Amino acid sequence: MDGAQIDTVVLEENGLSLTLPDGTPAYFNAYWLRDNCPTSFDAETRERVFDIFHHASVPRPASARIDGDALVVDWSGEEHVSRYPLAMLALYAGGAPRPDPADLPRRLWYADHYPAITRVSHPLLLDSADERRRWMEALLVEGIAIVTDMPDSDEGLTRTAELIGTIRPSFFGAYFDVRTHIKPTNLAYTSKALEMHTDVPSEELAPGIQFLHCRANSVEGGQNLFLDGAAVAEDLRLRDPEAFRLLCETEVPYYKEHDGIDMRARQRVIELDRNGAVSGVTISQHMADIFDLPQRVLDSYYPAFVTFGRMLQEDKYLMRFTLRATECIVFDNHRIVHGRAAYSATSGERYLRGTYTDRGELRGLYRGLVGEGRFK
Numbered sequence: 524m525d526g527a528q529i530d531t532v533v534l535e536e537n538g539l540s541l542t543l544p545d546g547t548p549a550y551f552n553a554y555w556l557r558d559n560c561p562t563s564f565d566a567e568t569r570e571r572v573f574d575i576f577h578h579a580s581v582p583r584p585a586s587a588r589i590d591g592d593a594l595v596v597d598w599s600g601e602e603h604v605s606r607y608p609l610a611m612l613a614l615y616a617g618g619a620p621r622p623d624p625a626d627l628p629r630r631l632w633y634a635d636h637y638p639a640i641t642r643v644s645h646p647l648l649l650d651s652a653d654e655r656r657r658w659m660e661a662l663l664v665e666g667i668a669i670v671t672d673m674p675d676s677d678e679g680l681t682r683t684a685e686l687i688g689t690i691r692p693s694f695f696g697a698y699f700d701v702r703t704h705i706k707p708t709n710l711a712y713t714s715k716a717l718e719m720h721t722d723v724p725s726e727e728l729a730p731g732i733q734f735l736h737c738r739a740n741s742v743e744g745g746q747n748l749f750l751d752g753a754a755v756a757e758d759l760r761l762r763d764p765e766a767f768r769l770l771c772e773t774e775v776p777y778y779k780e781h782d783g784i785d786m787r788a789r790q791r792v793i794e795l796d797r798n799g800a801v802s803g804v805t806i807s808q809h810m811a812d813i814f815d816l817p818q819r820v821l822d823s824y825y826p827a828f829v830t831f832g833r834m835l836q837e838d839k840y841l842m843r844f845t846l847r848a849t850e851c852i853v854f855d856n857h858r859i860v861h862g863r864a865a866y867s868a869t870s871g872e873r874y875l876r877g878t879y880t881d882r883g884e885l886r887g888l889y890r891g892l893v894g895e896g897r898f899k
């Protein structure tokens with residue numbers, strides 16, 4: 524291709540076409556160009572200050588040309604010239620989502636993951652951005668990490684959680700205390716076994732990141748059980764594709780009545796990302812409402828649901844260990860499924876204090892930390 528063609532910009536009915544410096548032909552819509560003129564963005568806030576809803580006419584280039592490493596557009600009907608770096612145009616030419624540094628590939632894990640769990644020390648996290656980045660990466664890639672050397676205080680948990688987000692209350696409040704309660708409102712507050720679950724699916728947007736700070740654990744029993752729901756769901760896809768499809772597509776009801784509140788939400792058991800990979804699961808026997816689907820749909824849904832529920836009990840997936848006082852386990856509540864073996868309430872003390880933050884804020888802080896961004 525010769526230089527004359529590379530420099531040619533062709534005006535079309537709704538936009539213009541040109542050849543990018545790497546030889547790729549590209550087309551850009553005129554609305555998109557006008558809306559995203561670099562002058563549309565405030566230098567300080569980086570927010571768009573140009574308002575296309577108030578633009579007087581349909582944006583139309585009067586003329587356009589390549590000038591060095593930029594496309595220059597003269598707009599008809601207004602005194603405005605736009606100058607777009609060709610590197611910016613190359614980024615958007617293909618119509619693919621903007622590269623996201625927080626979109627790290629998930630690494631699925633199984634029962635033997637415990638020795639390999641990422642461990643980070645609380646004092647180091649406070650001091651070191653590198654250590655916080657390592658922690659965040661573990662949460663994005665594996666969905667789980669343990670913070671060690673936690674202070675034995677309520678404030679210790681708050682400080683840890685606030686490193687990766689804002690405390691995000693559920694309808695139980697901002698924090699919860701998992702120990703035997705005299706009048707329990709939740710199975711977690713008894714010494715009984717707690718079936719494998721994700722937390723609070725009765726909320727429309729269930730909490731994203733969960734923190735369980737172990738303050739005391741000297742009881743007999745009460746082993747912690749964790750598994751990677753994405754690993755189980757990906758295996759279900761291979762073992763029983765029809766069951767997998769039903770769990771991806773069907774919304775089932777969850778509920779919780781608690782202190783005068785009647786929380787209800789519908790969730791899919793398996794959640795897929797835009798590439799079709801499993802990004803999460805939602806499961807909770809104790810918050811599942813009576814399934815109100817047509818009974819004939821349940822003829823196929825229930826076997827699928829039970830197949831998945833049984834897989835959540837398989838030794839292949841279940842990581843069993845005992846969380847120690849001074850440790851705080853942090854995990855993605857939309858991916859990691861957790862439970863607890865029964866324990867003897869009179870054999871000692873068991874106290875976990877918990878809270879939540881959200882996944883979006885974790886990803887946002889991670890992007891900030893690795894120095895990516897549209898304007899950097």
Ligand SMILES: [Fe+2]
Pocket residue numbers: 711720721722861
């Ligand atoms: Fe839980």
